[in-house]
Amino acid sequence: MLSYNFKYELKLLLRSKWIQLLSIILLLLFGFSGYNGKEKVAKRKAAITAAQDEVKKNDEMMLQLLDSIEKGMQVSASRWTLPTSPMAVGNYHPRVAAMESQSMAFIATGQADLFTHYVKPKVSGDDAALNFTEMTSPVQLLFGSFDLAFVIVYLLPLLIIAFSYDILSAEKESGSLRLLASQPIGIQNWVLQKLSLRFLWLSVLVIVALVITLFILEIAWFSMFTAFMLFISIVLTYMLFWFALAFLVNLWVGSSAKNAISLLGLWVLFVLLIPSTLNQVSTTLHPMPSRTLLINEMRGLKAEVAKKQDKILDNFLRDHPEYAINDTTQTRGFYHRYMASQQLVKGELKPVITTYENQLQKQQAWVEKLKWASPAITVQESLNKMAGTSTGDYDHFRKQVVVFAETWRSYLTPFLYNNQNFTQKDYPELPQFVFLPKPESKLHLVPVILLGITTLLFGIGYISSKKFEERTVLTSF
Amino acid sequence: MITTQNLTKKYNNQTALDRLNLNVGKGEIYCLLGANGAGKTTTINLLLGFIEPTSGNALINGLNVLENSKETKKFLAYIPENLMLYPSLTAIENLDYFSGIAGKKLTKQHLISFLKEAGLQESAFEKRITAFSKGMRQKVGIAIALAKDAKVLLLDEPTSGLDPKASNEFGQLLQKLSQKGVATLMATHDLFRAKEVATQIGIMKNGQLKEEFIANDISLTDLEKTYLVTMNYKEVAL
Numbered sequence: 001m002l003s004y005n006f007k008y009e010l011k012l013l014l015r016s017k018w019i020q021l022l023s024i025i026l027l028l029l030f031g032f033s034g035y036n037g038k039e040k041v042a043k044r045k046a047a048i049t050a051a052q053d054e055v056k057k058n059d060e061m062m063l064q065l066l067d068s069i070e071k072g073m074q075v076s077a078s079r080w081t082l083p084t085s086p087m088a089v090g091n092y093h094p095r096v097a098a099m100e101s102q103s104m105a106f107i108a109t110g111q112a113d114l115f116t117h118y119v120k121p122k123v124s125g126d127d128a129a130l131n132f133t134e135m136t137s138p139v140q141l142l143f144g145s146f147d148l149a150f151v152i153v154y155l156l157p158l159l160i161i162a163f164s165y166d167i168l169s170a171e172k173e174s175g176s177l178r179l180l181a182s183q184p185i186g187i188q189n190w191v192l193q194k195l196s197l198r199f200l201w202l203s204v205l206v207i208v209a210l211v212i213t214l215f216i217l218e219i220a221w222f223s224m225f226t227a228f229m230l231f232i233s234i235v236l237t238y239m240l241f242w243f244a245l246a247f248l249v250n251l252w253v254g255s256s257a258k259n260a261i262s263l264l265g266l267w268v269l270f271v272l273l274i275p276s277t278l279n280q281v282s283t284t285l286h287p288m289p290s291r292t293l294l295i296n297e298m299r300g301l302k303a304e305v306a307k308k309q310d311k312i313l314d315n316f317l318r319d320h321p322e323y324a325i326n327d328t329t330q331t332r333g334f335y336h337r338y339m340a341s342q343q344l345v346k347g348e349l350k351p352v353i354t355t356y357e358n359q360l361q362k363q364q365a366w367v368e369k370l371k372w373a374s375p376a377i378t379v380q381e382s383l384n385k386m387a388g389t390s391t392g393d394y395d396h397f398r399k400q401v402v403v404f405a406e407t408w409r410s411y412l413t414p415f416l417y418n419n420q421n422f423t424q425k426d427y428p429e430l431p432q433f434v435f436l437p438k439p440e441s442k443l444h445l446v447p448v449i450l451l452g453i454t455t456l457l458f459g460i461g462y463i464s465s466k467k468f469e470e471r472t473v474l475t476s477f
Numbered sequence: 478m479i480t481t482q483n484l485t486k487k488y489n490n491q492t493a494l495d496r497l498n499l500n501v502g503k504g505e506i507y508c509l510l511g512a513n514g515a516g517k518t519t520t521i522n523l524l525l526g527f528i529e530p531t532s533g534n535a536l537i538n539g540l541n542v543l544e545n546s547k548e549t550k551k552f553l554a555y556i557p558e559n560l561m562l563y564p565s566l567t568a569i570e571n572l573d574y575f576s577g578i579a580g581k582k583l584t585k586q587h588l589i590s591f592l593k594e595a596g597l598q599e600s601a602f603e604k605r606i607t608a609f610s611k612g613m614r615q616k617v618g619i620a621i622a623l624a625k626d627a628k629v630l631l632l633d634e635p636t637s638g639l640d641p642k643a644s645n646e647f648g649q650l651l652q653k654l655s656q657k658g659v660a661t662l663m664a665t666h667d668l669f670r671a672k673e674v675a676t677q678i679g680i681m682k683n684g685q686l687k688e689e690f691i692a693n694d695i696s697l698t699d700l701e702k703t704y705l706v707t708m709n710y711k712e713v714a715l
Contacts, residue, residue, distance in 0.1 A: 004577030008566065015565040175561035179618075182525050182555035182631075183579045184547040192576075 001185055002193055009197040022162055026202075027209045033151040034213035037106035040145070042442050044105070044117050048098040051118050059427075062093050066424045079180060086415030086422045087335045089430075090408065097121060097404050099397040103224045104389030106217075107119025107231065108149035108380075110389025115397075121405035123412050124338060146267055148210075149383040152235055153376050154271055155241045156206070161263040163202060164246035166256040167194050173256060188465050191250055192458075199243045203236055231386060232442055237377045237450035244457035251465040269398035274374035278367060286362040289355050301310040301345050316340035320417070335416055339409075364391060382446045388437055398437040404433045478503055478552075478629050478660030480522065482644075483533035486519050486684075493519045495684040496533065499662070501677070503628075506651055506661040508671035511681035512708055517664030519684070521599035521633050524662070525555055537629055551580065560614045564607040568592060568617050571606055578622035583624060589683030594653075595620035598648055612643030619650050622659070630654060632663040636670050648674045668704060672697045680707045 013019045013051055062083040068075050069084055081088050098118035106110075168191050171177035182185060210232070222228075249262045305312060313336055371377045384390035411431050479501035486494040494516040499509040509517045522528045523535045526542040526549070529618055535542045537549040562571040572588050583591075592602055595616040606614065608644065622630055630651075634645040644667070651661055651674050665671055671678055672692060680688040687707045690700070 001578045001580075004574055007577075008563070008570065008574045011570065012563065012565055175557070175559055176563065176708065178527075178557050179555065179562070179575065180578075181527065182550060182553065183575065184550040185578055186547070 001189070004191065005193040006197050009194055010201070013198070013201055018298065019163070022159055023205055026156075026159055026205050027212070029155055030148065030206070030209035031213050031216070033146055033148045034106065034210075034217055034219075036145065037109070038149040038217045038219060040109055040112065040147070041101050041105045044101050044112065048096070048100070048118050051096045051098065055093070055120075058093055062089070063424060063427060066422070066427075070424060084421040084423070086412040086420070087123060087339075089422050090412040094120035094122050095404075095408065095431065095433050097401045098435060099388075099394070100435050100437075102386075102437060103220075104227050104231065104386045105388055106219060107147065108383040108387035108389055109145035109147045109393050110149070110384035110387055111391055112389045113145055115394045119401055121401060121408055123409050124335070125405065149380060149387070152238065152383065153380045156235075156239060157267050157271065157376075160202065160239060160242040160246065161260065163198050164195060164243060165249070165259045165263050167191055167198075167246070168250040169254065169256040169259050170253075188251065188462055191247060192462075193251045195243050195247055195250075198239065202239060206213070206235060206239070207232060213341065227386060230447075231383070233447040234379060234382050234386075234443070234450070236381075237447040237454065238375055240454045241375045241450055241457070244454045244461070247458060248461040252459055275377050275380075278370055278373065278377065282363045282366045285366065286359045288359050288363075289352060293357065294352055298349060299347065302341075302350050304473045305341040305344055309341050312344055313337045313340045316343065317395045317417075339413060339416060360395065364395075372449065372453075373455065376452065378446060382441075382443050385438075387442045387444060392441075393438050397435065400435070400436065404431065407431045478505075478538055479507070479631075479662050480536040480539075481520065481524070481533065482521055482536070484525055484530055484535055485532045485593045485701075486516075486528065487531045492684050493573060494523065494530075497684075497686055499679070499686070501660045501662050503660055504655050504658045506655050506663065506674050507677045507679065508675035509662065509664045509679050509681055510666070510668060510671055510704055511664075514683075515681040516684040517681055518633055520681075521555075521631050521662070524631055525553075526550070539695055551625075552627060553629040553631055554618075554625055554627035555631045556615060556618040556622070556633070556635050558637055559611070560618045562606045562614060562617060565605055567603050567605050568597060568609070568613075569602050570619075571617055572609050572620050575621045581624055581626070581653070588620075588624065591620040591623040591627065592617070594623055596650060610643075612639050612647070613640070615643075615647055616650070619647075619654070622654070628659060630659050630661040630663075632661065632665075634665055635663065636665060636667050644670055657695075668701055672700055680704055682707055 065075055065077060066083050067086060069082065077080070079085075081092055083089050083093065096118050097120070101117070166173075168177070168187070171180060180190065245266050246263060249259050249266075253259045253262050317340075367377070368381075371381055385392070408431055411429070412422075414420070415426075479499065481497045482498040484494060484497040484499075485492070497516070497520060499507065504634050509520065511517050519528070523530050524537065524542060526546045529543060538552045540549050540604060542549045554593075563574070566574065569585065569588050569592065572592060573583065573585075576583055576588075589602060593599070597616040597620065601609065601613060606617070609617070618635075632651075632704075636647055639647060648670055651663070655661060655674075655676070663671070663675070672695075675692040678690045678695070679686050680703065688703055690703075695703070
């Protein structure tokens with residue numbers, strides 16, 4: 001039966017205008033979303049390159065100025081901005097801390113439309129106030145990004161539903177099921193074989209669409225073959241999950257209309273309801289401290305410490321005898337007091353920042369734990385992780401930037417307190433930010449677990465429908 | 478070949494079939510006559526295993542259809558009132574598909590010979606079923622039975638809606654199959670066709686087999702009279 005089912009199902013598919021239309025839609029969706037993803041990555045890369053070019057240009061000017069100053073020439077620049085001052089270097093010549101895009105970044109925008117990909121931590125800046133959030137169009141945020149992940153997680157299940165909702169009911173409604181059921185075949189097996197062929201057809205279409213898209217967009221997918229194969233296996237097992245649901249609905253429900261509504265209901269449940277409910281519950285269970293309150297608290301603290309900066313500086317110098325100077329011509333200025341007070345503000349704010357980070361981690365852990373409640377969440381999360389655009393990836397980047405900001409500050413602070421000028425020979429020693437991508441998650445387990453869930457669904461459908469027997473299936477029309 | 482033993486089907490308190498005992502042997506054509514709701518289609522559904530009997534047994538080739546569902550279906554072919562095939566497949570493809578899933582791997586030459594034997598005009602072999610008349614579809618149905626090498630043929634109102642010529646051709650086909658030893662059970666309203674092709678005729682009413690004849694022992698007129706009397710149409714018709 002298998003070979004005949006496959007042979008003629010394929011013929012029926014190829015001759016169906018509806019299927020042809022769906023296939024073309026699928027190819028277009030993949031092409032368009034792939035293009036969008038590539039454009040976003042290109043934009044991100046361009047923004048980082050522009051920022052790096054700007055730093056390079058500034059550095060050249062800084063070195064020219066330093067050269068002129070070191071040669072005793074007069075320079076026309078404000079005293080505050082002269083690069084001999086370590087604070088001027090730290091504030092006006094910051095390095096770019098960039099989150100380079102990963103090789104698979106084009107598949108999922110993830111959090112990329114919410115967070116910035118580079119920052120320039122300044123020596124006098126606050127780590128907590130480092131702005132990682134980008135101003136984004138609220139309309140775009142509402143509709144999301146039309147990337148491959150969106151097509152796979154949201155639209156592909158709809159195409160699968162259109163492909164499979166009436167496998168059995170169409171036969172019932174056209175009357176051909178009676179003839180089929182009079183043959184020595186099991187209806188469950190027959191439905192399963194029809195669905196298998198449609199799954200294979202759609203899988204081929206998806207793979208072809210992806211390869212064509214990557215080829216046209218000149219994305220070197222072959223160089224990331226392992227990641228690409230993992231991506232394909234996640235997509236295929238996610239598709240299989242929806243085919244398993246279609247199998248159950250075909251056997252359990254009745255008419256084509258009822259099947260379509262049931263499957264759309266499941267789509268709403270798995271793709272919309274469960275993810276939004278989980279998100280809502282996670283923010284209710286582990287609410288984030290208000291960012292406005294954090295900023296207010298920081299401002300209050302700063303105002304308070306500003307009043308007693310002399311005292312703070314004295315205390316700071318007492319704690320740092322290495323900065324003691326015996327030369328009476330040397331003085332302590334604004335930045336000495338400011339940097340000392342910054343240390344205090346940082347210490348005071350630490351509990352609030354820690355609470356913020358803890359809550360964020362708790363939220364992420366909660367979602368991570370319950371992501372299996374909906375394969376849509378699992379797949380979206382996995383694709384974001386593969387693309388390096390997940391919440392975890394941005395958190396990982398943020399932490400690296402905070403560490404780098406401290407390194408930047410630590411490098412320049414001794415210059416300040418030792419009243420030492422920054423020179424050309426110090427330039428090569430300036431700390432540089434090197435982005436380390438988040439270590440790869442164990443994503444290879446995702447297709448395995450999805451396959452397990454799918455097998456379970458197929459098993460339930462198979463065993464329970466055996467109880468009905470085809471007699472009951474047939475008499476339901 | 479086709480046997481029912483006290484075959485009974487009840488839906489809640491309503492009896493659709495009441496202790497039916499039938500026996501259709503090799504090469505015999507048994508026509509079940511009766512009004513709508515008499516129990517003819519229920520009998521066929523029970524023999525196909527589509528529904529479970531409340532009591533009694535339905536046997537095909539000596540095998541209980543409930544216990545040997547797949548095995549019994551290997552022996553039988555079924556043609557419903559409206560034989561629905563796959564409209565986007567051609568006649569040959571439909572025949573290849575249905576005989577294939579029934580376990581018969583046939584060459585194109587064999588498939589063509591069965592379609593020819595079923596009386597389908599050659600120009601229609603490679604045409605899609607969409608444009609086929611009911612009579613042409615019934616011929617493909619017979620070709621499926623031939624291809625399956627069916628020993629038992631179950632027909633549910635196969636001639637209803639056919640024009641006299643097509644109905645006559647269909648009757649001739651049944652007789653050809655009968656000569657090959659196929660046992661046929663045909664539910665029909667068509668008294669004339671029943672008299673023409675049947676070896677035995679039964680009249681059903683309210684789920685019961687009320688009358689049974691050897692077809693050659695009764696004239697068409699007597700058959701009609703008996704049918705109307707059985708159906709309580711006596712006052713109207715006679």
